[in-house]
Amino acid sequence: MALPAQQIPKWFYSVKIRNFITIMQFRNQLMRPRKTTLHGLLALPEQSSGNFFHWRFKSYRTSSIWNGSQAPSSTRQENISAQDTHPPSLNKLQLKTEVTNFDSQISLEELEDLPPVSPLQQISEEDAVQIVAEPPLPPASFTLRDYVDRSETLQKLVLLGVNLSKLEKRPGVGTLLLRLDFENDIQKILLFLKDIGVEDNQLGAFLTKNYIILTEDLENLRTRVAYLESKKFSKTDISRMIVNAPYLLSFPVDRLDNRLGFFQKELGLNVQKTRDLVIRLPRLLTGSLEPVKENMKVYQLQLGFKRNEIQHMVTRIPKILTANKRKLTETFDYVHNVMSLPHHIIVKFPQVFNSKLLKIKERHSFLTYLGRAQYDPQKPNYISLDKLVSIPDEVFCKEVAKASLQDFEIFLKTL
Amino acid sequence: MGSKGSTRLHGLFAVYKPPGLNWKHLRNTVELQLLKGLNSQMQYTPQEHIRFLLGPMEGSEGKELTLTATSVPVLSEHPLVRGPNYRSVKVGVGHRLDVKSSGVQVLGVGRGNKLLTDIYNAHLTKDYTVRGLLGKATDDFSDEGRLIEKTTYDHVTPEKLSRILAVIQGSHQKALVMYSNLDLKTQEAYEMAVKGLIRPMDKSPMLITGIRCLQFAPPEFLLEIRCMHETQQLLRRVVHEIGLELKSAAVCTQVRRIRDGVFTLEDALLRTQWDMHSIEKSIQKVAPRIEAELKKCQTVALCHRDPVGQPSS
Numbered sequence: 001m002a003l004p005a006q007q008i009p010k011w012f013y014s015v016k017i018r019n020f021i022t023i024m025q026f027r028n029q030l031m032r033p034r035k036t037t038l039h040g041l042l043a044l045p046e047q048s049s050g051n052f053f054h055w056r057f058k059s060y061r062t063s064s065i066w067n068g069s070q071a072p073s074s075t076r077q078e079n080i081s082a083q084d085t086h087p088p089s090l091n092k093l094q095l096k097t098e099v100t101n102f103d104s105q106i107s108l109e110e111l112e113d114l115p116p117v118s119p120l121q122q123i124s125e126e127d128a129v130q131i132v133a134e135p136p137l138p139p140a141s142f143t144l145r146d147y148v149d150r151s152e153t154l155q156k157l158v159l160l161g162v163n164l165s166k167l168e169k170r171p172g173v174g175t176l177l178l179r180l181d182f183e184n185d186i187q188k189i190l191l192f193l194k195d196i197g198v199e200d201n202q203l204g205a206f207l208t209k210n211y212i213i214l215t216e217d218l219e220n221l222r223t224r225v226a227y228l229e230s231k232k233f234s235k236t237d238i239s240r241m242i243v244n245a246p247y248l249l250s251f252p253v254d255r256l257d258n259r260l261g262f263f264q265k266e267l268g269l270n271v272q273k274t275r276d277l278v279i280r281l282p283r284l285l286t287g288s289l290e291p292v293k294e295n296m297k298v299y300q301l302q303l304g305f306k307r308n309e310i311q312h313m314v315t316r317i318p319k320i321l322t323a324n325k326r327k328l329t330e331t332f333d334y335v336h337n338v339m340s341l342p343h344h345i346i347v348k349f350p351q352v353f354n355s356k357l358l359k360i361k362e363r364h365s366f367l368t369y370l371g372r373a374q375y376d377p378q379k380p381n382y383i384s385l386d387k388l389v390s391i392p393d394e395v396f397c398k399e400v401a402k403a404s405l406q407d408f409e410i411f412l413k414t415l
Numbered sequence: 416m417g418s419k420g421s422t423r424l425h426g427l428f429a430v431y432k433p434p435g436l437n438w439k440h441l442r443n444t445v446e447l448q449l450l451k452g453l454n455s456q457m458q459y460t461p462q463e464h465i466r467f468l469l470g471p472m473e474g475s476e477g478k479e480l481t482l483t484a485t486s487v488p489v490l491s492e493h494p495l496v497r498g499p500n501y502r503s504v505k506v507g508v509g510h511r512l513d514v515k516s517s518g519v520q521v522l523g524v525g526r527g528n529k530l531l532t533d534i535y536n537a538h539l540t541k542d543y544t545v546r547g548l549l550g551k552a553t554d555d556f557s558d559e560g561r562l563i564e565k566t567t568y569d570h571v572t573p574e575k576l577s578r579i580l581a582v583i584q585g586s587h588q589k590a591l592v593m594y595s596n597l598d599l600k601t602q603e604a605y606e607m608a609v610k611g612l613i614r615p616m617d618k619s620p621m622l623i624t625g626i627r628c629l630q631f632a633p634p635e636f637l638l639e640i641r642c643m644h645e646t647q648q649l650l651r652r653v654v655h656e657i658g659l660e661l662k663s664a665a666v667c668t669q670v671r672r673i674r675d676g677v678f679t680l681e682d683a684l685l686r687t688q689w690d691m692h693s694i695e696k697s698i699q700k701v702a703p704r705i706e707a708e709l710k711k712c713q714t715v716a717l718c719h720r721d722p723v724g725q726p727s728s
Contacts, residue, residue: 145491158490165498204495358433358686393687413431413680414671415517 161204197239245282452691518672552664
């Protein structure tokens with residue numbers, strides 16, 4: 001993980017490290033510490049007490065040159081090499097003009113080009129106070145833990161609830177987050193998200209999923225929300241969809257349009273029903289369409305449902321479109337062939353496809369053992385599929401099986 | 416990792432493996448549940464450290480820069496930054512059960528994995544119930560395999576079945592003595608044989624030390640088998656061979672382990688009980704029994720090493 005922003009401190013001795021951090025964090029508060037630093041450096045009083053200090057300074061200089069040759073593409077480092085050719089006196093002049101001219105972003109590299117100061121230089125009390133003996137930040141690291149205490153952006157993200165330990169596993173995230181500035185880059189996105197209706201406590205989870213939105217252009221996001229509004233999604237629906245499917249706003253408008261069209265066409269639903277479907281499971285819009293197509297074929301050809309039956313099931317439980325097709329066929333095989341339930345009953349209870357096959361098997365065999373497995377609604381003691389799969393064990397034993405939980409557990413150990 | 420966390424989570428426990436579940440999945444599920452339990456135990460206490468921040472101070476001659484000690488929260492220990500405390504728990508699997516079979520499956524956690532080796536070296540017997548179905552034969556001896564032949568089973572009576580079972584048990588008894596490397600003419604070996612402690616102490620083919628019929632209702636029958644060094648497929652083969660001996664054919668519809676060494680059905684945790692607290696409780700309940708059993712095995716192993724007991728060959 002090359003972190004040029006993190007490598008910079010290596011070039012400076014500790015005074016500058018301190019300075020650098022303040023610059024990164026409070027650009028507007030930059031004035032005072034910088035002036036004093038420069039003052040201290042340019043004064044160049046000649047005494048021997050600053051010996052150790054200068055040795056450190058030199059070591060950092062050498063490392064900076066090495067760094068420059070390592071990554072010549074970085075503009076900042078190009079700056080250095082350009083500045084290196086200037087005679088020392090010119091540099092001093094430039095620095096002084098810089099100090100007065102603060103609206104332009106101060107490039108720290110000019111500081112770097114100070115003439116090597118005598119090792120016997122003495123520093124004033126004021127400068128000594130600013131020397132912070134903190135270890136330099138590691139130039140590269142596999143975790144964001146090293147930087148979180150020194151980077152204000154990361155701190156604020158953590159306080160928002162963003163899970164950095166999850167984010168840092170994705171490639172390039174660390175560099176991206178460290179380069180962002182909270183005030184300039186992140187705040188506007190957060191305000192925008194709040195405007196759409198994302199709650200405060202949902203922001204962390206949202207950003208953990210879709211950190212890439214922090215680099216997105218605000219105009220693009222606005223057009224996408226406007227597109228959703230033009231499709232007659234209400235404001236609360238949009239916020240709900242965005243929270244449940246964080247990548248929704250990262251899709252360009254034409255792709256979103258294609259996907260909405262796909263669901264309308266593939267399922268043959270009308271506009272209102274498509275809208276309801278997408279509101280209930282917005283994951284459909286951001287996920288891959290291939291499994292949805294496959295599942296449609298599985299329902300139609302392999303399981304033999306009719307088109308209107310599929311429509312009915314999908315509008316009841318949209319999640320069955322994203323289920324694993326192997327699981328679907330196994331569940332159907334058991335429910336249809338072992339429990340011998342016809343299609344028209346399964347259509348009424350599509351939640352069977354969402355429940356665990358093991359659970360269905362256990363409960364069905366228990367009911368068979370008790371002689372209560374009666375799934376025909378025309379006959380007495382009818383047990384609906386919904387009751388079979390969706391209630392917890394205790395309720396199932398008490399209400400459906402009319403047996404004690406202990407008996408059920410003993411029975412499970414005979415399977 | 417586990418050493419600094421829960422000290423109680425080391426040892427052996429048993430779960431009830433439902434049929435149709437791979438033991439690898441079972442192990443991973445249990446590991447996941449344990450991790451969930453361990454990580455939810457951890458409480459985050461925000462820590463603060465003192466950093467000297469630079470700030471302006473009103474001194475005697477105008478403004479002055481001084482360092483002021485301020486305590487700043489340490490975020491690098493925050494759970495959102497650190498991630499979960501436990502990322503893996505060592506979960507080992509004892510004598511395995513294949514996908515189609517069900518029953519008691521021993522698992523080890525943490526330092527309990529060493530005990531798994533001891534248990535393996537103790538060569539304890541296991542009990543199974545095996546359900547057979549007369550009248551057909553398949554290529555993999557289970558009822559799901561490809562059908563090879565169909566036969567009649569009217570002539571099969573419980574007496575015939577028990578006669579065959581006795582033959583099987585007798586032949587295995589002979590093999591047991593042979594593989595146990597004991598000279599039965601010695602007093603020690605005789606005493607062990609009386610106690611029923613004779614067993615091989617290294618690898619051997621499957622040995623059945625006891626087999627009986629629990630239930631006979633043609634075409635179905637239910638056997639209880641006490642054996643060692645078995646695989647579930649070998650047990651299915653036994654059912655197949657019993658079918659052939661009965662001048663019929665049989666497939667095995669269920670293999671269920673009801674005891675593995677000291678672990679019985681009551682110790683086995685059901686799918687809904689695979690969480691940290693039940694597992695901890697179960698480990699503690701079983702621990703003394705395992706210790707006693709292993710101690711007993713050590714004395715037996717000493718007898719086996721006795722040069723008097725060695726056959727001349």
